[in-house]
Amino acid sequence: MTKKHPLTLDQAEIGAIAAGTHGNPFAILGPHHGPDGWSLRVFAPEAARVWAIGPAGEVELPRLHAEGFFCAPLSDALAASYRLRLEVGGRMMEREDTYRFPSLLGDLDIHLLVEGRHLRTFEKLGAHLQVVDGIAGVHFAVWAPNAKRASVVGDFNGWDGRRHVMRLRHDAGVWELFIPGLGNGTHYKYELIGPHGNLLPLKADPYGHYAEVPPRTASVVADLDERDWADGAWMKAQAKRNDRHAPISIYEVHLGSWMRVPEDGNRMLTYGELADKLTAYVQDMGFTHVEFLPVHEHPFSGSWGYQPVGLFAPTSRHGTPEDFRLLVERLHQAGIGVIIDWVAGHFPRDAHGLHHFDGTHLYEHEDPRLGLHKDWDTHIYNYGRTEVCNFLYSNALYWMEQYHVDGLRVDAVASMLYLDYSRNHGEWLPNRHGGNENLEAIDFLRQMNEVVYAEHPGAMTIAEESTAWPGVSRPTWTGGLGFGFKWNMGWMHDTLNYFSKDPIHRRFHHDSLTFGLLYAFTENFVLPLSHDEVVHGKGSILGRMPGDDWQRFANLRAYYAFMWTHPGKKLLFMGQEFGQQREWNCEASLDWDSLQNGLHLGAQRLVRDLNRLYRVEPALHQLDHDPAGFQWVDCNDRDNSVLSFLRRGFDGDDFCLVVCNLTPVVRYDYRIGVPLGGRYREVLNTDSHWYGGSDINNGDGVWAEDEPWHDQPLSVAVTLPPLSTLVFKRA
Structure with a gap:
């Protein structure tokens, strides 16, 4: 027979709390009313002594377990209003009791989360500053339905997973906890016990708004409440600026290597510095939009952001979320739209990320024939799970609503559409009809585009899709995928191939320039000369041009003018506007010194004039499609x-x-x-x-x-x- 202490609490339950294995701490800790009145139970392993104090007096709680479990009866008056006083290391401190606060997730939130119809899950999940009963703190919520226990850990509790165990909302598989006294800048992670009782690696918050600067991996509480945006004129004109009849000339930028500060250890620019320097440059060059390589938090800089862990966090390498907002605002004030590359096709296997999140394949497929991306050794999202799709839909809206981003260029769409993408025979599973189409991913992409355009009609979505999949940029009601635009990868390959030929041989490759017009109007195309064309041994765009220096630059100029006058919107990767000679290096600044050479300066002048001509001549942009x-x-x-x-x-x-x-x-x-x-x-x-x-x-x-x-x-x-x-x- 289990021995009970005088307040009728099982010693086994006390032991589970002390060991950090109890999955329902609210049933034990905090104030509880029983046949004998109120009792208060506190787990404080750091404390030598504990008191409950309040207007009605104070009472010391005797220690019932060596690890720091305290319990005592309370009067009705003290139970109604109390704080905790703790003696820690010979010093007295006071704090609120986490376990006296109620659940903050409403029944409607839970219902929508279960159904996968909560389009703004970022408003409920993650870490949010809140005031409850006049007490300021942070409300944490994380989806981990298969975990036996979930805790919030951080500097505030010595990273001890026993001290802030969360409450499970069983219907949704969501754990939540309000921790009073925490505020902006708090570092935290989630500590989970998997379904088999194993302690998992500490997890960053999937909905975290901010993170430590890599290689550190903790999430950071950030205040993303309403701000007084100063880009109202742009937002009113957004739909017109992003329309397929508008001039759209995109400058693709990797924030970490556009420009560095060599006199300060070759450091990257901050968001604030980029707001000044990049905005002025893009405005001077006449580009209508910038497109940032993924700004999501990512552990490995060499991935350029394409293996994100913090999908809701702009990378802290350049500053805070508010700093990134300032960058977007400044670009908008200068009349420049902001597109971000969005990675919804896969995620990395870093232990602190979504990989095996609650001890199961929660976000990814369990079968590697469906869930493992061979090219990048990453996991593929399980688009057949409503919670996963809702996570991604919500993220798309998040960047538009919290950061005023104008558009998403969805990376690697082809790898999402095909089950056999980059796989050999026997390494993939056919769909229910026996085909190679990923039906769940197709549904996801259509729904994502419908959600984005329904909620933000002035925004744009762009597909990086390299196959002949029909109707990528056609409405979903016609059977299309619903994107606003699609990269024209065929045009890019054909024209680069042509211009790389010695002019004496070009007559044999003439069709490479003309073939694209046979399909130029089947999609709303963007003509991309992107970062993919200046890495992995490909050199630079200038480096593809034949002949001596004069001929190479003449070829480059002729190519750019052909591109700017060809039907389709334009995209050029940074550095190519002045004919950078070397291949792009993500760890180094662009070769700005090359502009002291007249040929490089001339190429830059041409791109500036092409952008001006493209904008002012309706014939060059109104009927691009x-x-x-x-x-x-x-x-x-x-x-x-x-x-x-x-x-x-x-x-x-x-x-x-x-x-x-x-x-x-x-x-x-x-x-x-x-x-x-x-x-x-x-x-x-x-x-x-x-x-x-x-x-x-x-x-x-x-x-x-x-x-x-x-x-x-x-x-x-x-x-x-x-x-x-x-x-x-x-x-």
């Missing part, structure tokens, strides 16, 4: 490696004529058909001396002649500089 916005004049002159085409906007008579001469041969009196008469003047010439070219040009312009050509009623005879792209406007 509509075949009415493009017309070949001549795509067949492969022998001379010359291309010519028209770009039109809503006003079809307001057009731009684009001509590319992609050999080093100057071509005089080259005749090109045009639809209307008048004078055609150059509005851009990549061979200008301003850009480092030979300055061969067409002077004040050329007049249309009454000579039909290229199935057009009129024509112009122009001079084509070497390795150049020209843009003409009819005066």
Whole structure:
């Protein structure tokens, strides 16, 4: 028969509390009313003595267990209002009793969490500053349905998992605890006992808003209450700025290596410094948006953020969450949109992350044929689990609502869509129909896009999808995936391949430039020259160009102008705008010193002017995704490696004529058909001396002649500089 102490508490229960194995501490600790009145039970292993004190007096609690379990009867008045006084190391201290506070998660919250319909789980799960009964503290909540016990640990309790064991809300599998006295900046983790009684590695908070600077891994309490944003003008115009008819020219940035401070140990810039320097630079260069490589907290810098552990935390490498908000705000004030790369396809196996979170495969599939990403040795999310999908939906909204982010570029979508992605025969499981499509991931992506656009109609989602999957950027109600835009990986591979060829051989690869127009309007495409093209031995974009230095830069300039005049939105990775020579290194700053060289400076000037021209000429952006916005004049002159085409906007008579001469041969009196008469003047010439070219040009312009050509009623005879792209406007 189990021995009981005078207040009828089992010694086994006391032992479980002292050992930290009790899964329901609220049944034992705190004030409890029984047949003999009130009693108070406190577990304080750090204390030599414990008292309950209040307006009604005080009472000392006798120690009932050597590890620090104290218990005493209380009067009704003292039970109604008390604090704890503890003698610790010969000193007296006072604190509130965690176990006198009620559950703070409402029944509706629990119901929505169970159903997977709580779109803002970040408002309930994680760590939140709260005031309960006039007492300030932090409310913690974590989803760990298979854990036998969950505790909050941190500096405040000596990282002792016995001292702040949480309350389990069984229906949702969520553990919660309000700890009075904690505040902003508190370091914490969760200590979990798995379903087999094993103590798991300490876990960072999946919903943590902030984290220690890596390699340290604790979560940090951060206040993300309402702030007085100063970007109202941008937010009102967001839908117009992100629309598919708008000019969208994206500067892709890795925050850690855009610019460093060599005189201060080569350190990275802070968010505040980036708010000044990056904003000014992007505004000067004329890009309409920036896209940040993932800003989520990640343990390994070499992953560039693509193996995130803290999906709700902007990396602390550059400052606090509020500092990141300031960066977004400053960019918006300068008229620049903010896109972040969003990693919803996989997560790393770091012990403090989502891996085997509660001792089971909670976020990932148990079967490695479904749950292990071979390319990156990471886990794949289990999209068939409503709680996991809700975690990700909520995260998408979180960045838009808490940080005013304008869009998400979803990484590695192809790896999500296909069950056999990068897998050999026998290494994957077919879907219920026997196919290789990941039906659960498809449903997830569609639902994610529906949620984002329903809640934030002015936002944008962009898919990095490298296959021929149909309808990626088409509405879900038509069977599409619902993205706003899709990266055009085929265009990128074909055109880079073409421009890497010696001009003497280009006539044999002419189709590489023209093929993309056969499918250019099947999706809302973004033309990307991204970070993936300047790493892993690929060198730089400039490094792909053939010839001597002059020819390489001339090729680069002609390529960029072809890209900016081609249908599709634009994306360029940092450093390529001034023709960085070396391959990107995430541990070093861009080679800003190279701008002392006139050819690098010329490339930068060209990109600045291309962005200006793209913005001010409706014909170059309004119908980026509509075949009415493009017309070949001549795509067949492969022998001379010359291309010519028209770009039109809503006003079809307001057009731009684009001509590319992609050999080093100057071509005089080259005749090109045009639809209307008048004078055609150059509005851009990549061979200008301003850009480092030979300055061969067409002077004040050329007049249309009454000579039909290229199935057009009129024509112009122009001079084509070497390795150049020209843009003409009819005066």
